[in-house]
Amino acid sequence: MRKSLKRLKALVKNPATHLVSGLVLVVSGMAKAIYDLLSAEQSFRLGVHHGVALFGLVQVLGSQPERINGLD
Numbered sequence: 001m002r003k004s005l006k007r008l009k010a011l012v013k014n015p016a017t018h019l020v021s022g023l024v025l026v027v028s029g030m031a032k033a034i035y036d037l038l039s040a041e042q043s044f045r046l047g048v049h050h051g052v053a054l055f056g057l058v059q060v061l062g063s064q065p066e067r068i069n070g071l072d
Helices: 002-013 015-038 048-071
Strands: none
Touching: 002 015, 015 048
16 A cells, blocks of 8 residues: 555656646646637636646646756
């Protein structure tokens, strides 16, 4: 049991996991935002997809220092 928990923790703490999950969130959030922008309804409404895209961007940016340190 402990071995599987350690593996799970290593996966969750991995910068590559943060990068991939952040990119997925950014792409999905931006896709919805672009769809809303191009739809017939031209008024701006702040939605969950904006928060998802922002959180994804934070995830991607947060993974960069660890990736850069790994290159050194």
